[in-house]
Amino acid sequence: MTSFVTVSELVKENDLKVYGGKELLDTKRVTTSDISRPGIELTGYFDYYPSERVQLFGQTESAYSHSMTANNRYKVMLEICREDTPALLISRDIKPSAELLRAAKEHKVPVIGSELPTTRLSSMVTEYLDQRLAPRESIHGVLVDVYGIGILLTGHSGIGKSETALELVKRGHRLIADDRVDVYQQDEKTIVGEAPKILNHLLEIRGIGIIDVMNLFGAGAVRSESKISLIINLEDWSPDKNYDRLGSMEDNRPIFDVQVPQITVPVKVGRNISIIIEVAAMNFRAKNMGYDATKKFEENLGSLIKENTQNEEGNK
Numbered sequence: 001m002t003s004f005v006t007v008s009e010l011v012k013e014n015d016l017k018v019y020g021g022k023e024l025l026d027t028k029r030v031t032t033s034d035i036s037r038p039g040i041e042l043t044g045y046f047d048y049y050p051s052e053r054v055q056l057f058g059q060t061e062s063a064y065s066h067s068m069t070a071n072n073r074y075k076v077m078l079e080i081c082r083e084d085t086p087a088l089l090i091s092r093d094i095k096p097s098a099e100l101l102r103a104a105k106e107h108k109v110p111v112i113g114s115e116l117p118t119t120r121l122s123s124m125v126t127e128y129l130d131q132r133l134a135p136r137e138s139i140h141g142v143l144v145d146v147y148g149i150g151i152l153l154t155g156h157s158g159i160g161k162s163e164t165a166l167e168l169v170k171r172g173h174r175l176i177a178d179d180r181v182d183v184y185q186q187d188e189k190t191i192v193g194e195a196p197k198i199l200n201h202l203l204e205i206r207g208i209g210i211i212d213v214m215n216l217f218g219a220g221a222v223r224s225e226s227k228i229s230l231i232i233n234l235e236d237w238s239p240d241k242n243y244d245r246l247g248s249m250e251d252n253r254p255i256f257d258v259q260v261p262q263i264t265v266p267v268k269v270g271r272n273i274s275i276i277i278e279v280a281a282m283n284f285r286a287k288n289m290g291y292d293a294t295k296k297f298e299e300n301l302g303s304l305i306k307e308n309t310q311n312e313e314g315n316k
Helices: 007-013 059-066 070-080 098-106 118-133 161-170 213-217 273-288 293-315
Strands: 017-020 054-057 088-090 111-113 136-140 142-146 149-154 174-177 180-187 190-194 202-205 209-212 225-227 230-236 251-255 258-267
Touching: 007 111, 007 118, 017 098, 054 059, 054 118, 059 070, 070 098, 098 111, 118 180, 136 149, 142 161, 142 273, 149 161, 149 273, 161 174, 161 202, 161 213, 161 273, 174 180, 174 190, 190 258, 209 213, 230 273, 258 273
Parallel strands: 054 088, 088 111, 149 230, 230 258
Antiparallel strands: 017 111, 136 180, 142 149, 142 174, 180 190, 190 225, 202 209, 251 258
């Protein structure tokens, strides 16, 4: 988990402009993804002012501040610019007032901005900070993109996860991460996985070693990150275990606050795991679109039982 993002990173990765305090960008830190629009603060009310947030000035805030006298505007800006305030952010290419720049300089708060509308800018910065500041953990497994669906392959070491991923890449699918997957919660329903920087685009095949998938198969064979939609747990085939044969045994694995669907696929000689995973991805998509083959089978079975019952009654 990243505990902070520097304002310098925020500026560079979101293509923002710097109006003042350029020398402060590397030292000022953003510790929360929440953004504040100081509306009521401009009237002088600071009892519940969230000074630790990035302060966003849109057209409304800027217009109101320009309606004030220069002296009052300067006093209010001094209150807004505090030691723990990471930055003042201005939308729509609005030129910051001299009083704002003066107060920000005195309290060592950078002033940055963008040409984007306020709502879009707020959404973009919040999404970026949510991603960077989200809790993270590493999961042992392989993450692949199969037909646009992010599938996390899990199972004990040596079960064949990497070899299966290699076969899927050869069949036109994409690798996101091998061996270790860094995951974070993007929102209430979404878990995203990516490769650690040291393992980016790399795949380990026992007996061969480490291969660079992008170098061997091209840029289309890799992705930097993907939503994890399905977990497929690979395990050794056990004749004593009752495996799901109808698709009715639904299971989930919790990752942070999200329950991710999970299925178990037994591995033994003669089973083509990569094709099974392709079919699992297509079946998962079909279920999300409203078609469930298991329910269809149950309906057919129910119709057959009803028909046989009616025939038996008719023959009496």
